[in-house]
Amino acid sequence: MSEGNRQIESVAVIGGGVAGLAAAQALSDSGYKVRLIERRPYVGGRASSYEHPGIGEIIDNCQHLLFGCCTNLIDLYRRIGALDKLHWFDAITMIEPGGRRTVLSPSALPAPWHASPGFLKAHAFSLADKIAIARGLNTFITGIPEDTKENFYHWLIRHKQTQAAIKRFWEPVLFAALNEELDKTSVHYAAKVCRELFLRSPEAGRMAIPSVPLSDLYGHALQSLKMRGADINLRASVTRIAQDDQTQQWAIETEAERFISDAVIFAVPFEAMARLLPTLPAAPGKDALTAHVSQFSHAPIAAIHLWFDREITDLEHASMLDTTIQWLFNKSKLQPQRHGQKGHYIEVVISVLRSVIPMQRQELIDLAVRELALFFPTVREAKLLKGAVTKExxxxxxxxxxxxKIRPTAQSPWPNIFLAGDWTATGWPATMEGAARSGFLAAEALSNAAGRPEKFLQPDLPPSGLMRLFT
Ligand SMILES: Cc1cc2nc3c(=O)[nH]c(=O)nc-3n(C[C@H](O)[C@H](O)[C@H](O)COP(=O)(O)OP(=O)(O)OC[C@H]3O[C@@H](n4cnc5c(N)ncnc54)[C@H](O)[C@@H]3O)c2cc1C
Known part of the structure; x- marks a missing residue:
């Protein structure tokens, strides 16, 4: 691995998702000449919105949530002037078919017990469930287990979790955070999520939802980058990277043009990286990186967007128990720009479940309406004005x-080429926070190679209460 040529001034960031935006923003703020190259006509990547052609509405590809523990994502929003576009919640509502609600909110007790009174009062769990959940969570107070071969479902059985605790607590939390079946999930990552959301501090577990469509949110980054003199190439797909024989700089080729840059940050998903890797020159470590990239796998998420002729619930969001639909977001309430518009817009989300992906649009809309009626009787009288489905x-x-073992660091096998993207080694799962971290880590690695080391990565939130004893 090379130290680089120590003369980095220009940087090409490939990919305008959260990772690429974080890297581009950090480096622009530090005075580098940045060129951002994004395949699509908008930025945000897997966290974006667009006008749906069938219904003429701007919709997010899917509702995105973040939490107080997402310190790097929040720092990115600060850098791009979008902090005021977040709607923060102190409570999370779980709702059962029939409409009974459980509201989980922090109490005045010190961490890690701040969430305990809410759990004790929760209608959604029996006493046996509560004891099992508390026993499970308590094992993570002192730290997060190392990654072993054990999967989290096996761990839950070994820790004597009830079936209801698994179905109503562990699955909803971890499906939303890790988007994978529990028997395919690492204990280490499951523990990390639980520790951040329920144990570290009340602040770390606070949930936020963007109050604007995602492309508006990340559109702030475009404005901010342009103000700092960055070049932005949208609708430009990078097809090949090669080293310029004369200057030893990197030549980046898109379908339309070719340009030269001192350094490159790849901030693309692993499958896009797999397509670009063969175009890069041979180097020690290239084969290992190629082999590792080929071992990653995906999980899907579907969202169903529904416009009713009337309000079906006063809730702004809810975790829905015991049904195929898992989360509800009341977009008419969450996005002030929709206030007063015709129809009440509800988005429901189904994570992980691979079986819903082959379902037809109308089948999924019917399923969502049928299941919503189990929670909200008004749905039976309401008229559905229009609906759309997004499947990722x-x-x-x-x-x-x-x-x-297979997540690569920001250092690549090539001089002055760096890797970012949620899938790289951040210690975080596939989240916007993981992506923001990866962008800042790649920017740090680049600043080291340039001989002007800088720190962009934000520290975790400090633990509060008794959790200070277990850092
Ligand atoms: C449906 C859904 C729901 C989600 N919910 C949440 C949530 O609630 N909370 C949360 O934190 N995370 C959530 N995530 C995960 C989160 O969106 C991702 O982890 C994060 O956005 C990944 O960012 P990234 O920059 O690493 O990758 P991406 O967003 O994939 O960005 C990569 C970019 O590179 C571009 N690109 C690819 N190839 C090329 C090329 N050759 N040339 C130029 N550009 C290229 C792509 O177009 C893309 O814009 C969700 C994801 C999805 C899909």
Whole structure:
């Protein structure tokens, strides 16, 4: 691995998702000449919105959530001036068929027990479930287990979790956070999610939902980058990277042009990286990287977007128990720009379940309406004005046991080429926070190679209460 030529001024960032935007923003803020190259006509990558042709509405590819523990994503929003586009919640509502609600919110007790009173009062769990969940969560207070070959479902059985605790607590939480079946999930990552959301501090577990469509949110990054003199190439797909024989700089080729840059940051998903790797020159470590990239796998997410002629619930969001639909987001309430518009817009999300992906659009809309009626009787009288379905087959990379062995660091086998993307070695699962971290880590690696080391990665939130004893 080379140290680089220590004369880096220009940087090509390939990929305008959260990872690429974080890298581009950090380096632009530090005075590098950045060119961002994105295949699509908009930025945001897997966290974006667009006008759906069938219904004439701007919709997110899927609702995206973040939490207080997402310190790097929040720092990216600060850098791009989008912090005020987040709607923060102190409570999460779980709802059962029939409409009974459980509201989980932090109490005044010190961490790690701040969430305990909410759990104790929860209608959704029996006493046996509560004891099992508390016993399970408590094992993560002192730290997160190392990644072993054990999967999280096996761990839950070994820790004597009830079936209801698995169905109503562990699955909803981890499906949303890790988007994978529990028997394909690493104990290490499951523990990390639980520790951040329920144990570290009340602040770390606070949930936020963007109050604007995702492309508006990440559109702030485009404005901010342009203000700093960055070049932005949208609708430009990189097809090949080669080293310029004379200058030893990198030549980046898109379908339309070819340009030269001192350094390159790849911020593309692993499957796009797999397509670009063969175009790069031979180097020690290339074969190992290629082999590792080929071992990643995906999991899907589907979202169903429904416009009713009336309000079907006062809730802004809810985790829906015991049904195929898992989360509800009341977009008419969450996005102020929709206030007063015709129809009440509800988005429901189904994570992980591969069986829903082959279902037809109308079949999924019917399923969502049928299941919503189990929670909200108004749905039976309401008229559905229109509906749309978004399916992301390659939504997230899976985190099976042993995944960390194949996640590459920001250093690539080539001089002045760096890797970013949620799938790289950040210690985080496939999330916007993981992507933001990867972008900052790649920017740090580049600044080291340039001989001007800088720190962009934000520290984790400090633990509070008694959790300070277990850092
Ligand atoms: C349906 C869904 C729901 C999700 N929900 C959440 C959530 O609630 N919370 C959360 O934190 N995370 C969520 N995620 C995960 C999150 O969106 C991703 O982890 C994150 O956005 C990944 O960012 P990235 O920059 O690493 O990759 P991407 O977003 O995939 O960005 C890579 C970019 O590279 C571009 N590209 C690819 N190849 C080329 C090329 N050859 N030339 C130029 N450009 C190229 C792509 O067009 C893309 O814009 C969800 C994801 C999906 C799909």
């Amino acid at each position: 087959v390659r939504a997230t990379f899976s985190v099976p046991p042993g995944i960390d």
